[in-house]
Amino acid sequence: MFIAMNRFMVVEGSEEAFEEVWKNRDSSLKEMPGFVEFRLLRGPSNAEEGYTLYASHTIWRSREDFVAWTKSENFRDAHKNAGQNKGLYKGPPVFEGFSVVEGA
Incomplete structure (x- = not known):
């Protein structure tokens, strides 16, 4: 199993617009061989630096399934x-990519 993550620093006050972009995009992930699950995660805000x-x-x-996604027409x-x-x-x-060593 492979976990692919992208971390985003979203400008403070732009959180709702950022979330709407993700909610309204058609990624076609479910059509891709090897795709298991997607989540968009909201983390802490950093008021000093002005981002969430x-x-x-x-x-x-x-990992091969993920790489195939990045080279696909669906990805583009x-x-x-x-x-x-x-x-x-x-x-x-x-970007951060992880191979699962152990899981339940």
């Missing part, structure tokens, strides 16, 4: 308008 932390969290059957379609929302972020997303 978010993470997109997907679970895949394998899901991310084609990402540049229109640059004002919502403090910097680019940070």
Whole structure:
């Protein structure tokens, strides 16, 4: 199993707009071989730095399934308008990928 996460620092006050972007996008993840689950996670706010932390969290059957998603037409379609929302972020997303060692 493989877990892919992107961390986003969302500009304080832009949380609702950011969440709407995610709720209204058509990612077609469910059509992809090996896709298991998706979650958008809202983390703590950092008032000093002016952002709220978010993470997109997907679970895949394998790292290879995830990589296939990143090279797919579905991926390109899901991310084609990402540049229109640059004002919502403090910097680019940070990707983290994990192979599951043990799980219940």
